[in-house]
Amino acid sequence: xxxxxxxxxxxxLVRRLTLMLVTLFGISVIIFVLLRIVPxxxxxxxxxxxxxxxPADKANLTRELGLDQPIVVQYLHWIGGLLHxxxxxxxxxxxxxxxxxxxxxxxxxxxxxxxxxxxxxxxxPLGVISAVNQxxxxxxxxxxxxxxxxxxxxxxxxxxxxxxxxSLFGSMPIFNPNPKTWTEAFAIYCxxxxxxxxxxxxxxxRITRSSMLEVLRQDYxxxxxxxxxxxxxVNFHHALKNAILPVITVIGIEAAFLIGGLxxxxxxxxxxxxxxxxxxxxxxxxxxxxxxxxMLIALVVVTANFIVDMLYAVLDPRIRYTD
Amino acid sequence: MDAINYDSxxxxxxxxxxxxxxxxxxxAQRHVLGAIGLTIMVMFVLAAVFxxxxxxxxxxxxxxxxxxxxxxxxxxLGTDSFGRDVWSRIIHGARISLAVGIGSTALGSSxxxxxxxxxxxxxxxxxxxxxxxTDILQALPLLVLALVMTAALGPSLPNVILAIAIPLxxxxxxxxxxxxxxxxxxxxxEAAKSIGxxxxxxxxRHVLPNTLAPLIVLATAQLGxxxxxxxxxxxxxxxxxxxxxxxxxxxxxxxxxxxxxxPWLVIFPGVAISLAVFGTNLFGDALRDILDPRQRG
Numbered sequence: 001x002x003x004x005x006x007x008x009x010x011x012x013l014v015r016r017l018t019l020m021l022v023t024l025f026g027i028s029v030i031i032f033v034l035l036r037i038v039p040x041x042x043x044x045x046x047x048x049x050x051x052x053x054x055p056a057d058k059a060n061l062t063r064e065l066g067l068d069q070p071i072v073v074q075y076l077h078w079i080g081g082l083l084h085x086x087x088x089x090x091x092x093x094x095x096x097x098x099x100x101x102x103x104x105x106x107x108x109x110x111x112x113x114x115x116x117x118x119x120x121x122x123x124x125p126l127g128v129i130s131a132v133n134q135x136x137x138x139x140x141x142x143x144x145x146x147x148x149x150x151x152x153x154x155x156x157x158x159x160x161x162x163x164x165x166x167s168l169f170g171s172m173p174i175f176n177p178n179p180k181t182w183t184e185a186f187a188i189y190c191x192x193x194x195x196x197x198x199x200x201x202x203x204x205x206r207i208t209r210s211s212m213l214e215v216l217r218q219d220y221x222x223x224x225x226x227x228x229x230x231x232x233x234v235n236f237h238h239a240l241k242n243a244i245l246p247v248i249t250v251i252g253i254e255a256a257f258l259i260g261g262l263x264x265x266x267x268x269x270x271x272x273x274x275x276x277x278x279x280x281x282x283x284x285x286x287x288x289x290x291x292x293x294x295m296l297i298a299l300v301v302v303t304a305n306f307i308v309d310m311l312y313a314v315l316d317p318r319i320r321y322t323d
Numbered sequence: 324m325d326a327i328n329y330d331s332x333x334x335x336x337x338x339x340x341x342x343x344x345x346x347x348x349x350x351a352q353r354h355v356l357g358a359i360g361l362t363i364m365v366m367f368v369l370a371a372v373f374x375x376x377x378x379x380x381x382x383x384x385x386x387x388x389x390x391x392x393x394x395x396x397x398x399x400l401g402t403d404s405f406g407r408d409v410w411s412r413i414i415h416g417a418r419i420s421l422a423v424g425i426g427s428t429a430l431g432s433s434x435x436x437x438x439x440x441x442x443x444x445x446x447x448x449x450x451x452x453x454x455x456x457t458d459i460l461q462a463l464p465l466l467v468l469a470l471v472m473t474a475a476l477g478p479s480l481p482n483v484i485l486a487i488a489i490p491l492x493x494x495x496x497x498x499x500x501x502x503x504x505x506x507x508x509x510x511x512x513e514a515a516k517s518i519g520x521x522x523x524x525x526x527x528r529h530v531l532p533n534t535l536a537p538l539i540v541l542a543t544a545q546l547g548x549x550x551x552x553x554x555x556x557x558x559x560x561x562x563x564x565x566x567x568x569x570x571x572x573x574x575x576x577x578x579x580x581x582x583x584x585x586p587w588l589v590i591f592p593g594v595a596i597s598l599a600v601f602g603t604n605l606f607g608d609a610l611r612d613i614l615d616p617r618q619r620g
Contacts, residue, residue, distance in 0.1 A: 019458070026459035034475040144356070147608065151601035153551055155558050156574060156593035163582045163589060172582070260466035264555050278467070279559050282474040294471060298462045 016309070020302045027298040028082075028291075032075050035287050065091060078291060088288035092281075097288045101274060101296070107177070108266070108273035112258050114189055115197035120251060123201040124240075127208025127247075132235050134213060142205070149202025154261040158195040158268035165191075175271050192269045196261040200254045207250045211243040245316060252308030259297055350613065357609020363602025371417040378411035382568045391585050401587040403573070409587060412568035413595045419569045420599060423484055423553040424546050431488035431549075432542050435495025436531070442496060443503030444526045450500075457493040465490045469552055470561055478564045487552050491545055498541055502534040536614040543607035547600040554596045570596045 062068050066077065081088055087097035130142040162172050165187075179185035215221065216239055224238045259275055266276035274293060281289035313319050351358035370377060380398075386406030394401040400409035442453040460468070465487075472486035506512060507530065515525045556562030557571030565572070573592040581588045 022455060023458050023462050026455065027462055030459065031471065034471055037475055147604050148597070148601055151547065151551075151604055152597050153554050153558075153571075153593065153600075155555065156589075156596065159574065159582060159589050159593065163586060166583055257464045260464045260555070263466060263470070264558060267559060279470065279561070282470060282561065285474075290471070290474075294463065294467065297464065297467055301462045301464070 016306065020306065023302055024295070024298055028079060028295060029075070031291055031294045032078065033071070035285075035290060036071055036074075078288075082292070082295070087292045090281075090289050091286045092284050092289075097292050100289060101277070101292060104272060104274040104277055105296075107271060108262055108275050110189055111193050111196065111262060111266070111271070111273065112255065114193035115200065115258055115261070116251065116255055118190075118194055118197035119200035119204050119254070122197075123204025124208050124244075124247060126201075127205040128212055128235060128240060130205065131209045131212035131216060132231075143209075146202040146205045149198050150206075152198065153264070154195050154199055155264035155268050157198060158192065158265050161191055161195055162268070173269070175269065188271075192265050192271060195268075196258060196265045199261060200251075200258060203250060203254060204247060208243065208247050211246045212239055215239045215243040245312065248311055248315070249308055252304050252311075255304045257301075259300070350609075354609040354612065356605045357612075360602045360605025360607070360609065363598060364606055367417050367421065367599050367602065370414050371421050374411075374414045374418060377414050378408070380408035380411045382407060382412040382415040383566050384408075391581075393585075394587050400591045401585065403585075403588055404581075407568075409573075409591055412573060413570065413591055416568040416570045416573065416592070416595065417599070419480070419563055419567060420550050420553060420596070422480065423487065423563075424550040424599075424603075426484040427487035427491065427549045427553075428542050428546050430484060431491030431545070432495050432538065434488070435492045436499050436534075436538065438492060439496035439499025440503055440526055440531060440534075443500040444507065444522070444530065446504075453496065453500075457496055460490060461493045463490070465548065465552055466555055469556060470559070473556055473561045478561060480563060480567075483553060483556060483562050486556075487549050491549070494545070495538070495541060498537055499534050502537060503530055506530045506533055540607070540611045540615050543603060543610050547603040547607065550596065550600050550603070 059068075066074060069077075078088060085098070087101070089095065090097050090100050093100060126142055126146075130139045130146075133139045165172055173184075173187040173191065175188055176184065179188050212235075221234060221239055224234050229238065262273065262275035263279060265271075266273045267279060274296070278290065278293045278297075280286075281293065351361075384407065386402070388406065389398065389402050390404055390406040392398050392402045392406070394409075398408050398410065400413065402408055403412070438453055438457075442450045468490040469483075469486045472489065473483055476482035476486060503526075512525060512529060515529055520529075553562055553569070554571030554574075557569040558575045560572075560575055563569035563572055570592045574589065
């Protein structure tokens with residue numbers, strides 16, 4: 001029996017990983033084609049700014065950047081390099097794309113991690129409180145607050161924070177990769193992370209609430225209450241344990257979708273992370289950077305989904321993966 | 324003790340009224356937040372439709388003398404660095420937000436319905452192909468896909484609508500597909516088949532109407548996020564091009580620089596975005612409770 005179970009799990013994992021590869025391949029094709037249907041590439045942008053230029057110079061630069069080759073050749077060149085860890089060169093800085101992207105990853109990862117921690121530590125308890133007090137005034141207020149959390153654009157929230165910081169301290173936090181004091185680190189990382197995480201906190205709260213409401217209606221909760229278990233024990237021990245599964249899905253999906261919030265927030269706070277880098281690269285038509293960044297984002301999303309699925313089995317022994 | 328007659332109680336409250344306004348009043352009473360949301364949405368629609376009547380200034384007219392003027396009796400919400408009236412830019416901005424919101428939601432939902440219905444109804448390799456494409460599109464966050472698409476297509480109103488509509492397709496098609504799969508097995512579909520109805524007719528006349536409720540719920544929920552996405556795109560400078568007054572664009576012009584000197588440029592466009600999205604979210608929640616009670620939270 002046991003051997004059978006593990007071979008089923010193996011088959012599931014193989015299938016799952018194959019699908020991930022198919023998805024990533026699909027993304028690479030779509031992005032590559034999308035970027036090349038653009039009228040005007042970086043050569044045009046550079047030369048437009050210069051006014052009239054010799055067409056021969058333009059042709060030279062096009063050849064130098066490999067933009068004169070058929071699109072299939074360009075694609076194979078990119079994917080071939082990618083598989084060897086060679087991401088090509090940035091058109092703008094002319095440095096290897098890998099060297100441009102790698103140092104920016106920890107900054108964004110730190111922000112994303114803090115934002116997730118913030119949203120879970122605010123969203124889950126508030127969701128439980130809201131569900132336990134269903135229909136009360138507190139529940140009503142919390143629901144309206146969470147809905148407004150979903151309605152505030154995170155870049156505006158960021159701007160409001162900057163505004164508050166100017167009126168309180170007379171200055172704005174300026175990014176520094178190696179903060180010296182705790183307060184500086186807080187201003188640089190935690191404040192933007194809160195601006196990003198506010199929306200996910202609201203979402204987490206809503207999901208926790210509806211999932212808790214579902215569980216609180218079940219018989220075993222009534223049994224636990226009848227046995228005289230304390231309110232806190234019923235709510236957090238008995239109920240939340242079973243209500244947490246959908247919450248984890250949402251946090252997992254949100255983890256990937258935080259990238260949307262990070263793009264605007266890094267722009268507002270002037271943080272040199274990967275998310276803002278994508279916007280800059282898009283403006284400059286820096287294909288090698290855009291392609292690789294989009295692949296990186298897709299990889300993060302696909303991996304997050306995979307981790308969530310695996311966590312399911314760990315958290316809920318009833319779930320078994322079969323083919 | 325008198326037994327409560329629920330039927331007469333409900334009748335008195337207006338639950339049975341079929342008359343449009345009475346029914347609306349009954350629902351509004353039961354869903355106060357939804358009614359507030361609807362009111363906000365109607366306000367924005369009216370602002371968009373009658374923008375020219377509401378504003379004293381053209382949203383595009385430049386007035387160097389009054390550049391960066393603070394809110395006053397003349398310019399209710401102040402002016403921007405070109406001396407353009409912020410109030411009229413916000414009111415006219417409602418047109419852009421609504422056009423993008425409604426346009427991309429409608430476009431994305433229509434494509435999603437077609438894909439989902441075909442996928443669920445035909446199954447087989449068509450379903451498989453559509454499913455994989457859906458997976459691929461879902462592996463990118465809405466904003467990232469929309470960003471790359473607007474960058475590729477070029478910034479203009481139709482392109483922004485398209486760029487936001489495409490990422491919406493997977494969610495809609497998933498829901499419609501799941502519904503179609505369930506509906507396909509029901510006796511009424513079998514009955515329709517047995518009297519010789521064509522597959523297309525069954526799909527369009529019998530299966531599709533039964534998926535409308537979840538579709539409406541989903542579309543309303545997405546309306547808010549499309550408005551937010553347009554604002555983000557424009558804020559990043561890859562959305563609606565100048566000089567059109569888009570709320571996100573107004574914020575990008577005023578970002579950081581004017582936080583110190585002209586806070587009205589930062590506050591008001593953000594209030595407009597948040598209020599519009601908040602309204603659709605409130606309304607969407609109530610709509611879900613009414614149309615799809617199983618999902619009620």
